[in-house]
Amino acid sequence: MSTTHVFSRALAVTAAAGLVAGILAAAPAFAADSAAPPSAAAIAAEDKGGAGQGRSVAPSQLAAGTQISRNEVINRAASWVGLGLEYSWDNTYQGYRTDCSGYASMAWHLGTPGLDTTSFVPSGVASWISKAELKPGDALLNDAAGALGHIVIFAGWTDSSQSSYDAYEFTGSGVQHRAIPYPYFSGHGTFKPVRNNSIVDDVTTTGDEPVAGNWDAGNGSPAGNVGVFRPSTGQFHLRMDDGSLKILDWGQAGDIPVSANWDGAGPDNVGVFRPSTGQFHLRMDDGSLKILDWGQAGDLPVAGNWDAGNGSPAGNVGVFRPSTGQFHLRMDDGSLKILDWGQAGDIPVSGNWDGAGPDNVGVFRPSTGQFHLRMDDGSLKILDWGQAGDLPVSANFDGGNGTPAGNIGIWRPSTGQFHLRNDDGSLTVLDWGQPR
The missing domain is CATH 2.120.10.30 (TolB, C-terminal domain)
Incomplete structure (x- = not known):
């Protein structure tokens, strides 16, 4: 029994109002005299890294999330793919900010509207781990602030070389599910593995x-x-x-x-x-x-x-x-x-x-x-x-x-x-x- 999973997505291309500078910093450059504007798929393929994010929730709300299994994290992350959500520092969907850190907060089932990249580890919600410890449901985090920071949900290695991984992320062009070179595309900051302190391994039976x-x-x-x-x-x-x-x-x-x-x-x-x-x-x-x-x-x-x-x-x-x-x-x-x-x-x-x-x-x-x-x-x-x-x-x-x-x-x-x-x-x- 078996099957592979490859997502085919139509990704919306948007820029949050009032955030033009942050979006432009992450968006790819295209020739001004192009015969036609680039497609959403083309922009999604070039779009990498963070595009800014809203403020974290207040310190009093930074309690660790409820216990969550690795499969549930991946299923929650997948649930936003293909919805055409627009990237925004200010808007929310299902109570979570529609930016990279709000999306990760949603996948980890943290409090709404979500943390920002500077807060996951200092708040006690997450801890740094090694590459060898990475499992589906963990993340790769660049803990810089604003448009310089970014977080990506790790879904598994693409092959045994562990040189790239299957991932979910929210970038300026929308929610994406794609393969990413480890630890992240070059030129977008320093990314390190991180783990939600409330995540638990999925129950596996030792029975027949x-x-x-x-x-x-x-x-x-x-x-x-x-x-x-x-x-x-x-x-x-x-x-x-x-x-x-x-x-x-x-x-x-x-x-x-x-x-x-x-x-x-x-x-x-x-x-x-x-x-x-x-x-x-x-x-x-x-x-x-x-x-x-x-x-x-x-x-x-x-x-x-x-x-x-x-x-x-x-x-x-x-x-x-x-x-x-x-x-x-x-x-x-x-x-x-x-x-x-x-x-x-x-x-x-x-x-x-x-x-x-x-x-x-x-x-x-x-x-x-x-x-x-x-x-x-x-x-x-x-x-x-x-x-x-x-x-x-x-x-x-x-x-x-x-x-x-x-x-x-x-x-x-x-x-x-x-x-x-x-x-x-x-x-x-x-x-x-x-x-x-």
Whole structure:
């Protein structure tokens, strides 16, 4: 299971009234005799650094914010992207100033209207940290005053070199989500890592996580089966068709399991999505490792054969981004396909629901116990299966009966049981994994 998340944004270009000097200091210069004015996208690409900011709240209001998780910080930051908000020292949105420090204050859920860049650390709200300590939800801060200061929300490293990072910031051209060279674009002051003192790591379970796939394909079996990933040991415990156990050492605590036919032949295999790096670590049939940079912290992984319509037999990866309700699927040539499907709180699944063509996406909605599956023509198929607390799986569980379509199922952590739905709607229950 997996998907990448790339935002496509239309950014408003504005200057706050009475702040012309501050905006001009940060805005790019364009030739006076241009045939046409620069587009908003062009200005956004060139716009870097702060464009001034309003005064901080009074010292009596500088108490640290409420406890907040890293995923919530990223989701709050993402919620302002694409709204067309105008940069202003004086205006507010949702109670927060619409400038760089007001935006960071909003993402960190601090008091309104927000602090300024000179106040985050002295007030006790935040503390300096090292580059090695950076995690999604932290920030890069230039603590100078006014237009010289700036703050950027850190969302994760773009790759393992840690030379650039995924970030959210509010500049003179609007709220932006983009990659930034570490620690920031040159010529815009000194930026250092900083952490909200009230932030907490997202809860990660050390209990089993379910997977499903055709582990027996090399023996000519067409049916999918189940398994679990055990983070405490970094092992996959896979159930074969005869009920026997196959153990594979792959992954570590904090990883999220995925499975698909990465090689395009033989059995399905396993892999993990590592939120801390935004990387997939895929196991090939010969036991070798393939690493793909795709996704970011907060994303949930999916996997499937998105290219099957082009004759490609190999599975690929993708991510579901709850903050936008979008799947970001990686095609075999490395290109991106975005599908709007689902909402915050949904858990992604993927499978060949139509029984022909490419695999498609879907979500399990714990609040209703329903699967919302996307068919090849974009239509919706809803299946009632499962309940709150269940975790979804999908595979061709009926493959032994010659049916080509994918099926859904759930793993119930409280009992350590899989409840699998067959094509005729009947239930197969399998005891596999350790109850939580």
